[in-house]
Amino acid sequence: MNILVCIKQVPDTTEIKINPETNTLIREGVPSIVNTFDTFALETAARIKDVNNGSKIVVITMGPEQAKNALKECLAVGADKAYLINDRAFGGSDTLATGYVLSKALAKVEEFEGKFDIIFCGKQAIDGDTAQVGPELAENLDYPQVTYAVDASVEGSNLRVKKECDIGYEVLDVSMPCVVTVTKPAYEPRYPSIKSKMTANRTDIPVLTSEDFDVDILYAGLKGSPTKVKKTFVPTVAKNNIIIKEETCEASSKKLIKLLSDAAIL
Amino acid sequence: MKAKNKDLWVFIETEKGRARNVGLELLNPGRKLADRQGGKLVAVIIGTDVDEAIKDSEAYGADHIIVVDAPEFAHYTTDAYVDAFTTLVNEDLPTSILIGATNIGRDMAPRLACRLKTGLTADCTGLSIDEESSCILWTRPAFGGNLMANIICPDHRPQIGTVRPGVFKKKEPDHSQHAEIFRKDICIPEKRIRTKLVEIINELGSELVDLEGAEIIVSGGRGVGGPEGFEPIRELAQVLGATVGASRAAVDAGWIPHAHQVGQTGKTVSPKLYIACGISGAIQHLAGMRGSDCIVAINKDPDAPIFKIADYGIVGNIKEVIPALIDEVKKIKE
Numbered sequence: 001m002n003i004l005v006c007i008k009q010v011p012d013t014t015e016i017k018i019n020p021e022t023n024t025l026i027r028e029g030v031p032s033i034v035n036t037f038d039t040f041a042l043e044t045a046a047r048i049k050d051v052n053n054g055s056k057i058v059v060i061t062m063g064p065e066q067a068k069n070a071l072k073e074c075l076a077v078g079a080d081k082a083y084l085i086n087d088r089a090f091g092g093s094d095t096l097a098t099g100y101v102l103s104k105a106l107a108k109v110e111e112f113e114g115k116f117d118i119i120f121c122g123k124q125a126i127d128g129d130t131a132q133v134g135p136e137l138a139e140n141l142d143y144p145q146v147t148y149a150v151d152a153s154v155e156g157s158n159l160r161v162k163k164e165c166d167i168g169y170e171v172l173d174v175s176m177p178c179v180v181t182v183t184k185p186a187y188e189p190r191y192p193s194i195k196s197k198m199t200a201n202r203t204d205i206p207v208l209t210s211e212d213f214d215v216d217i218l219y220a221g222l223k224g225s226p227t228k229v230k231k232t233f234v235p236t237v238a239k240n241n242i243i244i245k246e247e248t249c250e251a252s253s254k255k256l257i258k259l260l261s262d263a264a265i266l
Numbered sequence: 267m268k269a270k271n272k273d274l275w276v277f278i279e280t281e282k283g284r285a286r287n288v289g290l291e292l293l294n295p296g297r298k299l300a301d302r303q304g305g306k307l308v309a310v311i312i313g314t315d316v317d318e319a320i321k322d323s324e325a326y327g328a329d330h331i332i333v334v335d336a337p338e339f340a341h342y343t344t345d346a347y348v349d350a351f352t353t354l355v356n357e358d359l360p361t362s363i364l365i366g367a368t369n370i371g372r373d374m375a376p377r378l379a380c381r382l383k384t385g386l387t388a389d390c391t392g393l394s395i396d397e398e399s400s401c402i403l404w405t406r407p408a409f410g411g412n413l414m415a416n417i418i419c420p421d422h423r424p425q426i427g428t429v430r431p432g433v434f435k436k437k438e439p440d441h442s443q444h445a446e447i448f449r450k451d452i453c454i455p456e457k458r459i460r461t462k463l464v465e466i467i468n469e470l471g472s473e474l475v476d477l478e479g480a481e482i483i484v485s486g487g488r489g490v491g492g493p494e495g496f497e498p499i500r501e502l503a504q505v506l507g508a509t510v511g512a513s514r515a516a517v518d519a520g521w522i523p524h525a526h527q528v529g530q531t532g533k534t535v536s537p538k539l540y541i542a543c544g545i546s547g548a549i550q551h552l553a554g555m556r557g558s559d560c561i562v563a564i565n566k567d568p569d570a571p572i573f574k575i576a577d578y579g580i581v582g583n584i585k586e587v588i589p590a591l592i593d594e595v596k597k598i599k600e
Contacts, residue, residue, distance in 0.1 A: 135376035166525065167475075226422040241576065
């Protein structure tokens with residue numbers, strides 16, 4: 001199988017704090033990580049490679065030069081090749097523009113790596129939380145898609161995907177090539193070894209700019225994005241924050257229920 | 267693409283021919299937005315044997331109802347639904363479309379928006395009209411709810427957004443209302459549908475877990491101690507008429523099926539009352555429930571982060587507190 005995994009480098013949102021004076025996000029000192037759902041996507045790809053001899057995994061990301069660090073992390077846990085898509089013209093892309101640029105970059109990467117059978121993405125990025133880029137990439141390629149996947153395996157000419165649904169899971173067969181977006185599987189991503197980290201550090205990561213592939217920059221970046229962010233703000237939630245500490249659990253429970261009924265919540 | 271009219275469409279997701287709550291909820295803000303835009307409120311129903319969904323859409327206030335009713339839409343597939351929806355949009359060219367941010371809505375909407383080459387805003391929790399541009403002002407959380415953004419789509423039509431279930435409440439239904447109904451014949455060739463359903467794994471049996479539509483949720487976390495620890499949680503939920511939720515720790519431990527999970531890798535919920543039992547409050551869990559109107563935390567650790575976002579907290583052992591709560595609730599219900 002020839003597999004592509006699309007990843008994003010994101011700030012670790014569990015480390016984000018709010019500046020109470022300015023009511024803005026403090027990003028200084030917040031580490032950059034590979035988007036959590038993308039690590040699940042890569043692990044799903046690596047498990048397919050484990051059982052299908054001769055498979056190859058290529059990772060790509062669109063981002064700044066420092067996103068190479070995220071690609072190196074992927075090279076240490078199963079990816080064989082990595083490409084960085086980097087151009088000022090791509091900055092500020094919304095999901096429609098990102099899906100477009102990725103589809104065009106993918107065509108270029110296929111010139112070097114051969115046609116991909118499966119394209120994995122994380123379900124969503126933990127910074128934007130949109131879950132839109134995977135399906136928008138699939139649409140640009142006119143490939144079938146499966147979202148919310150928790151497992152995938154090759155069954156003949158199809159990919160068999162287990163995905164979350166409201167009552168549990170659905171198992172679907174999808175023809176390849178296809179785009180699959182991955183949520184939390186039953187397994188954890190593998191760890192790198194010292195040796196795999198060293199190899200990853202030595203691997204050359206080619207950079208693709210708008211000069212290197214066929215892309216119309218009118219449809220990329222801020223200009224090419226139909227949605228515009230008008231304003232951002234920190235949500236202010238007025239919380240009562242009343243801690244109930246009576247002598248006994250019974251008394252505490254009684255007081256809580258009274259407070260909830262008085263506030264017309266119950 | 268230019269809009270041909272000022273109509274606002276609401277996608278009515280169906281299940282076995284019945285409207286799911288989120289579509290009916292969206293007819294409520296949809297009415298206000300459609301009036302402000304000076305257009306009609308249009309319900310769009312795609313499914314099989316959808317007469318119930320049509321009746322509900324009338325009762326909840328749609329002016330027009332567009333219906334695609336054919337066997338190939340019995341079970342959602344990306345290919346069939348996106349093809350059908352695109353055909354409908356290209357015929358009528360509405361100004362705006364609202365879609366519920368369910369698993370299905372979030373699968374379909376980006377594909378649709380991309381085919382129409384227009385903007386899509388995901389997972390909105392607020393809808394209004396931007397005075398300056400007259401566009402819809404989409405308000406949505408990002409960074410796991412740490413930041414909110416107001417987004418507009420100024421130059422492309424239709425402007426599309428997915429909206430979280432449970433954020434807007436349904437209006438009182440009025441069964442005397444009637445809508446004009448437009449049935450469309452759309453046929454999707456079988457070979458066009460590139461996914462085949464092999465199996466449905468129902469983890470819940472006949473139990474219904476509608477976390478997104480729940481008014482009250484009682485959730486258990488690592489602190490419940492094991493699968494048997496969910497028994498008192500279920501009992502409390504039952505006396506409150508609530509839905510049972512869970513943190514990832516409890517789901518990963520195999521104590522309760524994934525369909526109950528609230529948080530970044532589960533459902534995002536916004537009930538009137540959220541009772542967190544034995545949940546420490548990891549940021550991934552908070553991302554899924556901080557939009558609740560009132561949060562109650564019960565935890566034996568007074569330093570648990572969940573208390574920081576709680577309206578009311580009880581520091582104590584849930585094994586003692588929950589039975590006491592069940593007794594108290596029973597008393598007031600009598």
